[in-house]
Amino acid sequence: MRTPSLRTLSVATVLAFGFSLSLVFFYAPIEVDQGFLQKIFYLHVPLAIVALCGFVIGGLLAIAHLRTGDQRWDLRSYVAIHMSLIFGVGVLLTGSIWARASWGHWWVWDEPTLVSFLIVFLLYATYSPLRFAIEDPERQARYASVFAIVAGAFVPMNFIAVRLSASYVHPRVLGSTSNLPGPMALTFLVSLGAMALLFATLCSYELAAKRTRILLKSRSRILGYQ
Amino acid sequence: MSRTVGALLRKELLVELRTLESVPGMALFAVTTFVVFHFALNQSTVSGQEAAGILWVTLLFAAMLGVNRLFVADADQGGFDGFLLAPVDRNAMLIAKALALLCYLVVLELVAVPAFGLLLLGPSLGQALPGLLAPLALTDLGLAAIGTLVAALAVRTRARDLLGPLLALPLLVPVVIGGARSSSELLAATHPGGLQARWLLTLGLYDLVFGLIAYAVFDFLLED
Numbered sequence: 001m002r003t004p005s006l007r008t009l010s011v012a013t014v015l016a017f018g019f020s021l022s023l024v025f026f027y028a029p030i031e032v033d034q035g036f037l038q039k040i041f042y043l044h045v046p047l048a049i050v051a052l053c054g055f056v057i058g059g060l061l062a063i064a065h066l067r068t069g070d071q072r073w074d075l076r077s078y079v080a081i082h083m084s085l086i087f088g089v090g091v092l093l094t095g096s097i098w099a100r101a102s103w104g105h106w107w108v109w110d111e112p113t114l115v116s117f118l119i120v121f122l123l124y125a126t127y128s129p130l131r132f133a134i135e136d137p138e139r140q141a142r143y144a145s146v147f148a149i150v151a152g153a154f155v156p157m158n159f160i161a162v163r164l165s166a167s168y169v170h171p172r173v174l175g176s177t178s179n180l181p182g183p184m185a186l187t188f189l190v191s192l193g194a195m196a197l198l199f200a201t202l203c204s205y206e207l208a209a210k211r212t213r214i215l216l217k218s219r220s221r222i223l224g225y226q
Numbered sequence: 227m228s229r230t231v232g233a234l235l236r237k238e239l240l241v242e243l244r245t246l247e248s249v250p251g252m253a254l255f256a257v258t259t260f261v262v263f264h265f266a267l268n269q270s271t272v273s274g275q276e277a278a279g280i281l282w283v284t285l286l287f288a289a290m291l292g293v294n295r296l297f298v299a300d301a302d303q304g305g306f307d308g309f310l311l312a313p314v315d316r317n318a319m320l321i322a323k324a325l326a327l328l329c330y331l332v333v334l335e336l337v338a339v340p341a342f343g344l345l346l347l348g349p350s351l352g353q354a355l356p357g358l359l360a361p362l363a364l365t366d367l368g369l370a371a372i373g374t375l376v377a378a379l380a381v382r383t384r385a386r387d388l389l390g391p392l393l394a395l396p397l398l399v400p401v402v403i404g405g406a407r408s409s410s411e412l413l414a415a416t417h418p419g420g421l422q423a424r425w426l427l428t429l430g431l432y433d434l435v436f437g438l439i440a441y442a443v444f445d446f447l448l449e450d
Binding site for chain 2: 066119126146147154158161164
C-alpha cells in the first residue's frame with residue numbers, strides 16, 4: 001500500500017480547508033436565531049466528531065498492537081490519541097465560546113454532549129502521564145494499548161450514561177444533520193471532510209517525525225555517538 | 227480455574243486479615259469524610275439527591291484507597307513473579323483480586339452506610355435500606371471490575387499513587403451517576419419514592435461491559 005506523500009496531503013488539506021471556509025462564510029445562510037455566531041458550529045462539531053473518532057481509532061490500533069505485537073501499531077495508536085487530545089482542547093474552547101454566545105454561560109451542565117466530552121477528555125488526559133511513567137519501552141507500549149482499548153470502549157458508554165442523566169435536554173439548535181437545511185448540511189459535511197483531512201495530515205507529520213527520531217537514534221548508536 | 231481463584235482469594239483475604247492494611251483504613255476514611263462533609267456543608271442532616279451524592283462520593287473515594295493498595299504487595303514483593311511461574315490461567319488473578327476488592331467494599335459499606343445514617347442522613351435509614359441494597363451491590367461490582375483493572379494498570383508505573391485515582395475517577399463517573407441517581411428518591415426527606423429501574427439497568431450494563439473488557443485485556447498486563 002502506497003500512502004500519499006506529506007506534500008500531497010498538506011496541499012489537499014489547505015485546499016479543502018480553504019473551500020470549506022469559503023462555503024462557511026459566503027455560501028451557508030446566516031442562521032435566524034443566533035446570527036453570525038452560529039458559524040462556529042462548522043468548526044466545533046467537526047472538531048468534536050473527528051476527536052472522538054480519533055480516540056476510538058486509537059483503541060482499534062491498540063487492539064492491532066496487542067494482537068500482532070508489532071510496535072508500529074502502538075506508535076500509530078499513540079499519535080491518534082495524542083492528536084485527538086489536541087483537537088479535544090479545540091472542542092472544549094469552541095464549545096465554551098458557543099455556549100457563552102448562545103446561552104450566556106461559558107459552561108452549561110445540562111448539555112450532555114459537552115459534559116460527556118469533558119469526561120472523555122479528562123480520561124484521555126491521563127494517557128501521557130501513564131505512558132511516560134513506565135520506563136521499559138515494551139511494557140510501556142503494552143500498558144498504553146490496554147489503556148487505549150479500555151478508554152476507547154468507554155467513549156460510547158459514557159455518552160449513553162451522561163445523555164440519560166440529563167433530566168431534560170436543552171433545546172438543541174442544530175442537533176443532527178437530518179434537520180439542517182440543504183446548504184447548511186452541505187457546508188457541514190465539507191467542513192467535516194476538511195477537518196478529517198487535517199487530522200490525517202497532522203497525524204502523518206507526527207508519525208514521520210517520530211519515525212525519523214527513532215531512525216536517527218538507531219543510526220547514532222551504530223556510529224557510536226553517545 | 228475455580229480452584230485457582232479460590233486459593234488466590236483465600237491468600238488475599240488471609241493477608242488482609244493479618245496485616246489489616248486496607249479495610250480499616252477505608253472504613254475510617256469514610257467515617258471521617260462524613261464528618262468533613264458535615265462541616266463543609268454546615269448542615270446537620272442531608273436528604274434526597276444531596277444525601278445520595280455524599281454517600282456515593284464517599285464510597286468512591288474510600289474505594290480508591292483500597293484500589294491503590296490492591297497490587298502493591300504483589301509488585302513489590304514478587305507476588306507477580308510467583309503467580310506467573312505457576313501453570314494457571316492468568317485471569318484467575320483478575321477474578322480473585324476483583325472478588326477480594328468486592329469483599330473489602332462490602333465490609334466498608336457495613337460500616338459506612340450505618341455511620342452515614344447515624345451522622346448525616348435526615349430520613350430514617352431503616353426504610354431506605356432494603357432499596358439501597360441493589361444500587362450498592364451494582365456499584366460494588368462496577369468498582370471491583372474497574373478498580374482491579376486500573377490498579378493493575380497503575381501499579382508498575384513510577385507515580386502509581388497518583389495515576390490510580392486519575393485513571394479511575396473518569397471511568398467511574400457513570401457508576402456514580404447510576405448509583406446516586408437511582409437512590410436519590412429513596413433518601414428523600416418527604417415522600418420517599420422507589421428505586422429508578424432505568425438507572426439500575428444502566429449500572430448493570432456498565433458493570434457487564436467493563437467486566438468483559440477487564441477480562442479481555444488483563445492478560446496483557448501480566449505478560450513479562
